[in-house]
Amino acid sequence: MMSLQNDGVTVVAEDSTPIAGDPDALRRRLREHGMLLFRGLLPEARLAELRARFTEVLRRHEWLADDGNDAEPRPAANRRDGSPRWWRMYQDLQRVELMHELAHAPEVIRVMRAVLGKHLLNHTRRQVSLVHPGFWVPPHQEHTYVQGTPDVLTAWVPFTPFPADGGALRVLRERSVPGVRPLTVLDTGGVEAEVGPDEGDWWRAPDLGPGDVVVLHALATRAVDENLSPYLRGAVEYRYQSAREAVCFASLRPHHYPRVPGWEELATGWAQRRWLRVPLRVRQVEFLLPDRQESWHELLPHPASRLLDVESGRR
Template sequence: MNQEFQRSLIKHDTTAILASRLDRDGYLFLPGLLPVAAVANVQRQVGDVIRAHGWLKRDAPVSDARADPAGFCVDPEPKYVDVLRKINLLEDYHALKHHPALIDLFTALLGGPVLPHPRVLGRNIWPDQPAFTTKAHQDYPNVQGTEEVYTAWIPLIDCPMDVGPLQVAEASHRRGVFDFDIAAGAGGIEIPDALAGLWRSGGFAQGDVLIFHSLLVHKGVANHSQHLRMSMDVRYQLLSEPFNLDNANADGQPLAWDDIYAGWTRPALQYYWQRLELNLKPFDRVWFDKRDALAFASAEAGDPRAMSVLQRIVARDPDPAKQARAQGLLDRLAGCG
């Protein structure tokens, strides 16, 4: 059984204590960091979008996030990404990453001006779909730039253990990039190291935030409730550190910022990173190339675990030949099902 998160309290712990704890453990669990009203506002707006597309029960309040099993879909399936694009049009959804409670926290912890990554990642996890519970992984191979990138995981609804919050492997960020294999579910990869004795977790309420280092191994808890686990990932780094410009692309591509910003009322939130002096570093595909090679080999052997990676290649890879090969293997695996 996992141990509970260590609680970190902004009003009680000094910046030095929090920074030392973050360096040691790789994470901070921060109850009540954000105002409940601010998070609930985003949840209502996102909930309205996803209920209109059949993800939530229509006979329950949006705030209850009661999942409709008939709407089940996963990233990067086209019907999932289509809804994700609509979520990304919401101004308040993007504005939450600029909340002073988050900016002030990271500025203090990192010791200088911070860059909130433009990309916001919405996570929606259906109940009773254990195959698609997020597997153990690290953010760095996907994010890059600098290792000193920190994710703020923000549940949009109350998230007790049965709803499926996150769990983290304490201090695993000190061990570099772990070896991985392919897997079904978010990201399409899984770290096979059990990391026994390191896992920490706990329930969340609206307003609670978990922040963690890009190399910290983390995974989902299975959702056994009746609720859609609604959450969002936003990322921060020192402005002076190397930045991978891919993180300035909106989630749910192809989706242009001009289209997202149509109808927005706050110019300060738009293209803010283009007004900053960024230290750019190109994306290194070494981990993606390894993942894709594993997926192709597994798919050729008839392993259905390859499907999540193959779907990502079809949806997002810049190489048309790889996309065509992945689609052919997906068709073959589907024919075997």
């Protein structure tokens, strides 16, 4: 399993489903935990339908082994992100209308409005995360890559099972967040947020599956354990914020645009395009990109959040 820099206690995340209708209780738990876990929030059948449509795309691009099944697909050998074949496959995943439709699921929208308020901006940049066997996601903060307002919430929605050995999601539990964490470049070429050994404990959300939803604050530090199973694990990530706060223009484009085509091409043939609507008046800001990834935390302003406690004056 991946080795996290933090050596604190690991605790199982608490189910927030019983307080889903209580905005004050949801905000208190988000402030304390940096996350909210909802078991069975979405109909499992809808996620099974999404998985089937994604599986069809993956098979068409020869991304899956012949001996796999739709419930727990097995990836073909030597298939990894970043190759030319991967980009063609990924843009076809982005064409799946149901993936964008589920970002507007009433069950998720009710939770987001309870926390963020009724004036909601549903980011149209939606991400498909595929966790291959042997793959993990290092500790990171979404705010570094999303920017705009710090108070962006991500709905992490698995469409395959995520058992304890299959890439469990972790979130750092902190009394207050330090702002934007420094990044360290890894030998693999990726980066991870620096987390000291005394900076809190890790919430762990094992045995997640289709229908469950984890809500994550953009300043919370999150990671995904190594996928020790032979199966491909997958989740979609939807992001939301108050429409009254700033948003980066990139958050309204497809994920990985312009390597992935724009909406005019991706949404061709959809039954509806209302999944792509955004409020008429939103304040857009530029995305800040440093010369070196290790200096990103120095380039970004120290964040001010109305949902989490942020340490003042720390870099």
